[in-house]
Amino acid sequence: MRIELTGRTALVTGSTAGIGLATAKGLAAAGATVIVNGRTQEAVDRAIAAVREAAPGATVKGFAGDLSTAKATTALVAAHPHCDILINNLGIFGPKDFFDVSDEDWSRFFEANVLSGVRLSRAYLPGMQKQGWGRVVFVSSESALNIPTEMIHYGVTKTAQLAVARGLAKRMAGTGVTVNSVLPGPTLSEGVRTMFREEHEKSGRSFEDLAVDFIQASRPSSILRRPSSVEEVANMIVYVASPQASATTGAALRVDGGVVDSIA
Template identity: 75%
Template sequence: MHIDLKGKTAIVTGSTAGIGLATAKGLAAAGAAVVVNGRTQQAVDRAVQAVRVAVPGAAASGIAADLGDIAGCAALVAQCPDCDILVNNVGIFGPQDFFEIPDSEWTLFFETNVMSGVRLSRAYLPGMAARGWGRVVFLSSESALNIPADMIHYGFTKTALLSVSRGLAKRMAGTGVTVNAVLPGPTLSEGVAAMLGDEVKATGRSLEDVAVDFVKTLRPSSILQRPASVEEVANMIVYACSPQASATTGAALRVDGGVVDTIA
């Protein structure tokens, strides 16, 4: 399958590392002009360079904006007022006991993980509809279905994204614009590597070995029995953004290694 996105502009939020950066590289390799995003100019500049190194000749640019509030989202839209592909990837996570999570943390997670995608979709979808073509992908998680007891606030936001993406797909019916959610499972991103860092230091074992044990212990239903790579998740996202995915909309596309134990 040859995915051709030449002539399309793609914005990938939270794309200075991890799944977001892998997605930016994948979209650039398919010919899209890619706009990466992060909170600091330094991180954005590094990501733009990484895309250009991975894909020589890539049309890559970047916008530094913190999408965890209204002002940050408005700043991104002001600098890039139009796009054909929007990947709502930006998100935060971290284990924390329910009884220790203050209101401010719930609000931060909701604003960053959910409202960033709501605000940007509201800004960009009308233009896609007017042109008769567009792709919006929300990064949900297997945690949307398999709520982790130690990250209830995170799981809650990822469940919300399933509702938003499904509802938006219905709202855009017949326009040529598709809206989908992608649900990664345990993925060996920089964020997960940092979370496992103490165990790596304490045991002297490799990050890969610790990550496999993490999956087997905390996600025992995993069929893959290892974390996915960021590239494996990005492959699903790039497909959802492709012309070939024209009949896929309103879907929850799982790339969770079989963690969610259901056939539907």
């Protein structure tokens, strides 16, 4: 299967590292013009260079801004008014006991993980509908189905993403525009490495080994028994964004290594 996205413009939010950056590279390699996003210009410039290195000759643009805010979203849409493929990847996470999570924490997680995708979908879906083709992908998590007790607030926002994506898929019925969610499981991204950094420095053990220990202790239902790579998750996202995935919409597609103990 050869995925061809030449002539399409893809926006990947939160794409200066991790799954977002891997997705930007994959879309660029398939021929799409890619808009990368991060909170600082320095991070965006590094990401642009990384995508160009991975996909020589690709057209790569950037937007620096915190898309958890309405102000930055408005500025992004003004700078880049057209988008064929929207990857709502921006998200934050972090373990915190339910009783220590403040109203401000709840609001911050909801703005970043849910409302960022809501605002951008509201901005770009009408154009996709008008042209009769478009792809929207929400990067959710297996935590949407397996709510983690150590970060309930995070799990709630990921479940909300599934609801938004399913509802939007139904709203776009028959238009040629698909809306789906992709649910990664434990993934060895920069964010996860940061979570393990203190233990890595203290013990000298590799991030990979620490991630395996975490999966055995906290995600024992994993069939893969190791963390996914960011590229493995990005492969699914790029496929869902492709013409080949034209009959897939309203779906929650798991790249979770079998963590969710379900046959459906």
